Amino acid sequence: MKKVKCGIIGSGNIGTDLMIKVMRKSKHLEMGAMIGIDPESDGLARAARMHVPTTHEGIEGLLRMPAYQDIRVVFDATSAKAHLHNNALLQRDGKKVIDLTPAAIGPFTIPVINGDANIDEPNVNMVTCGGQATIPMIYAVKRAVGRLVYGEIVASLASKSAGPGTRANIDEFTETTSKAIEILGGAERGKAIIILNPAEPPPMMRDTVFTLSQGGDRAAIEASIHEMAAAVQKYVPGYRLKQSVQFEVIGDDAPLRIPGIGFVSGLKTTVLLEVEGAAHYLPAYAGNLDIMTSAALVTADHWAARILAKEIA
Template identity: 85%
Template sequence: MSGKVKCAIIGSGNIGTDLMIKIMRTSKNLEMGAMVGIDPNSDGLARAARLGVPVTHEGIEGLLKMANYKDIRVVFDATSAGAHVRNNALLQRDGKKVIDLTPAAIGPFTIPVINGDANINEPNVNMVTCGGQATIPMVYAVRRAVERVVYGEIVASISSKSAGPGTRANIDEFTETTSKAIEVLGGAERGKAIIVLNPAEPPLIMRDTVFTLSQGGGRDAIEASILEMEQAVRKYVPGYRLKQKVQFEVIGDNAPVRIPGIGYATGLKTTILLEVEGAAHYLPAYAGNLDIMTSAALVTADHWAAQYLAKEAA
């Protein structure tokens, strides 16, 4: 017995491979039990095999046939929103804990610094999206300092090189899931999300812009809440930081903005500029989008595994 919970990763692309390396290097309560892909020539499967991790290129069916499948308690799904629906059904049948890194949103939205362990015992938890993990904490930071966030909009810009086939296949789901999570977790009455795949060479670091329109609450309180949130996220994503000072603009009655579904509104516009530098566990440091997603998933799963091990020991 290693004293750790065995886990599997479905999806041997950029996200899955980065997560595997994080688990092997930094996890307190998890150990790799399997790496699952569909391309026998994928770099992720090759790396896993070299590191001594059991592998299969036969997808979920291959995982179900693996000799140690019965010992695996946690499964991370880093495939696509469409594939996750079927994967989850099979895994739930077998009583596995599922951490969803796709935008499928079958389980409740989970962002460590917002709702932390609130959904820890749900059979499936959804990690929203990389852009959501980076920006929604800031929408929430504004919301807790004001009476009302009428609107929240985020723009996530990531290097094209950090976006693998799964990410590209999920663009529509990214915008829909992130927009919804801005409302559900961020507390905005209306949310909108935009993602930009930047083809610049050399690749640029992940950059995120957050806009909110709020009512009630002062600038000092909003800025203090934002700075506190920055430090909270940095505890598990050290490369997360404000790019520059928070910006404010008063939207008055002379020039109200029209918000779909709400109408014309006034208030205080807050602009938050972020950048996320990755830990370079797999792709270089420009891939902060991988780092924040996999770090959030690992923190969530590690907390669940700690509880599981404590119960087993009792």
């Protein structure tokens, strides 16, 4: 069966895990090149052992590779700053770009929320690992209530699962995730916090989601949350609610002060999540890695399926 060739820029944790997923799980993609900047990186060594063309000369090295002309979609798993440069060169050559950095040049994309809505855009952004894990829960509350005033997420990751790219993007992580809480999640105001936990043994990815809403009832909110969790589990089997959904009434006598909005009463909903990774590259505690690469793969696979269907027709 014909497949679409892809390239991955970034031979670190995310890029290497994504490469393995493409080779093991993708229905419509095949590896065309793995691109890094460290000739001694484990990702490039693994790619070479798997007979994937490699270069340690970054985007410029990719442009010189014979395989480049056959590559139609490129995943960028570098950093927000590097993506600005990479994207400009790839767009010049008409490549489809799946952005796994917080650069947010293209539209935010979370498979269970807006799926294929932006799939034909030249660049689509996968938000952040914390965003992929938590914003579906915020959206689940939004669709069950009259007004979603506020959404806040706290993403706790094992320090060992955060490579140099993640660490270089902490500020962009909070800014991009906060913005996506509003744009995709539907909250009038969003806030994101990331915690790198150095505990040993490394803990599983844990996420806490808080929302403040008005209208709707608890049963409808809880049903919507469970339905959304099941939808995410279709591509991230280790995604699960850690505890029952918690509710607290915020009365008019003690309203919460929401920056930019003012004092608001309503229903506070708390969702506690755990994300266990598939351990394709890093151990299972790195659910942050797994949900990001899984979401990117689903998005690119759907795009490739559409392209191949059009060519056959």
